[in-house]
Amino acid sequence: MKTWRARWLAALALWLALLAPVPSAYAHAFLMHAQPAVGSTMTHPPSVLLLRFSEEVEPTFCRVELTGPDGEIKLDAPQHPAGDPKDLQLALPPLQPGHYQVHWRAVSVDTHVTQGSFGFTLTHPL
Amino acid sequence: MNCKLSALACASVLATCTALMPQLAQAHGYAGQRFFPATIVTDDPFVSDELSLPTISTVRAPNDDGVPTRQTVISIDYTKRITSRFGLGFGESYLINDPERGANAYGYDNLALSAKYLAYVSAPHETLLSVGVDADIGGTGVARVGAEGFSVITPSVFFGKGLGDLPHSMGWLRAFAVTGVVGVELPTRAAVAGSGEGLPHVLDAGVAIEYSIPYLQQSVRDIGLGAPFDRLIPLVEIATATPLDRGQSGQLTGTVNPGILWIGQRMQIGIEANIPINSRTGGDVGVTAQLHWFLDDIFPDSFGKPLFS
Numbered sequence: 001m002k003t004w005r006a007r008w009l010a011a012l013a014l015w016l017a018l019l020a021p022v023p024s025a026y027a028h029a030f031l032m033h034a035q036p037a038v039g040s041t042m043t044h045p046p047s048v049l050l051l052r053f054s055e056e057v058e059p060t061f062c063r064v065e066l067t068g069p070d071g072e073i074k075l076d077a078p079q080h081p082a083g084d085p086k087d088l089q090l091a092l093p094p095l096q097p098g099h100y101q102v103h104w105r106a107v108s109v110d111t112h113v114t115q116g117s118f119g120f121t122l123t124h125p126l
Numbered sequence: 127m128n129c130k131l132s133a134l135a136c137a138s139v140l141a142t143c144t145a146l147m148p149q150l151a152q153a154h155g156y157a158g159q160r161f162f163p164a165t166i167v168t169d170d171p172f173v174s175d176e177l178s179l180p181t182i183s184t185v186r187a188p189n190d191d192g193v194p195t196r197q198t199v200i201s202i203d204y205t206k207r208i209t210s211r212f213g214l215g216f217g218e219s220y221l222i223n224d225p226e227r228g229a230n231a232y233g234y235d236n237l238a239l240s241a242k243y244l245a246y247v248s249a250p251h252e253t254l255l256s257v258g259v260d261a262d263i264g265g266t267g268v269a270r271v272g273a274e275g276f277s278v279i280t281p282s283v284f285f286g287k288g289l290g291d292l293p294h295s296m297g298w299l300r301a302f303a304v305t306g307v308v309g310v311e312l313p314t315r316a317a318v319a320g321s322g323e324g325l326p327h328v329l330d331a332g333v334a335i336e337y338s339i340p341y342l343q344q345s346v347r348d349i350g351l352g353a354p355f356d357r358l359i360p361l362v363e364i365a366t367a368t369p370l371d372r373g374q375s376g377q378l379t380g381t382v383n384p385g386i387l388w389i390g391q392r393m394q395i396g397i398e399a400n401i402p403i404n405s406r407t408g409g410d411v412g413v414t415a416q417l418h419w420f421l422d423d424i425f426p427d428s429f430g431k432p433l434f435s
Binding site: 015019028 | 156159179200202220249294297340344346347348356391392419422423424426427
């Protein structure tokens with residue numbers, strides 16, 4: 001009984017030792033938060049779109065598209081705001097009330113690709 | 127002139143890199159924006175570089191002599207992508223049988239080998255379809271813990287479907303996903319040597335119903351859950367085995383396995399209860415826990431990428 005326990009513990013210890021030098025930044029980039037928030041409804045038009053990921057992303061290879069009631073809205077390329085490598089920020093033109101859909105494609109610094117989409121709604125101010 | 131050439135060269139490199147990126151790095155368990163976790167009881171519908179170390183399950187059940195026995199299994203499973211859609215794997219289990227009366231028996235089960243091909247992926251419909259075959263190699267384990275002297279070959283079809291393509295008006299339901307597997311166990315012998323007891327072909331069916339909190343917060347509605355709850359995927363897995371012939375036709379056994387997964391950046395942790403679906407399966411509830419490692423995230427430049435891109 002002691003032998004198998006020792007072998008399994010040795011295998012687990014060896015595996016954890018292999019993991020130790022691996023940089024923690026290597027992984028898929030999950031969307032953690034967004035502004036405007038995913039699925040939110042707001043009365044005042046946002047001036048920026050901010051996407052916060054779980055990992056550092058490479059803005060050169062990232063893509064963000066915004067479609068609204070009148071179709072696709074032209075946006076500038078995403079940038080890191082204030083040097084935060086996990087965030088992507090884009091300036092938004094003045095938005096009219098309606099439903100908007102954000103489509104994003106993120107490439108983390110280790111080249112893993114993730115993608116997603118979400119909506120938010122802008123209503124007339126009360 | 128030089129400036130223009132440099133700019134052109136840079137643009138070409140960027141365009142080339144951009145075009146190549148998706149092929150380089152799209153990896154484990156994704157169909158579009160849907161991340162499919164590695165399920166514990168039923169096999170995954172995708173191919174990836176992954177390691178389950180360890181999977182530990184324990185349950186109290188009668189042994190062949192009818193004596194109540196604590197059965198514990200410690201397993202390792204490894205899968206390696208050969209190409210981005212084709213992978214090979216192996217699995218090994220250590221069994222510990224601890225009866226209420228009599229001596230303990232422990233030893234390795236038969237070695238399991240597998241091959242799987244990801245045949246279809248639909249990003250917009252969050253759908254995966256794979257075909258594969260498992261082989262439990264007879265005689266490679268220890269007979270006193272029940273390892274058979276014959277091999278069992280199991281061809282299977284695997285599927286995964288996220289509900290993210292439902293209308294947006296059905297918001298919260300879009301975080302659901304279903305994965306499953308159907309296969310037939312084909313033993314290489316018709317009967318147990320000596321006793322003459324039939325070794326039937328067995329229909330294996332499994333399904334996992336998952337509700338992804340990460341998907342909910344990333345794609346449907348951010349409900350403000352923070353760590354660690356924003357990475358949870360509650361799920362229920364159902365696994366059944368139905369003999370088809372050789373005197374045991376229709377004697378279904380199986381378990382219902384409610385549990386929860388926590389998805390990290392490089393690994394996931396999961397735990398499930400194993401509830402027998404009938405008295406033929408057993409009378410006690412077991413537990414299975416697993417640490418599962420995403421090798422493509424841990425070693426993206428070496429072990430974690432396909433041998434041939």
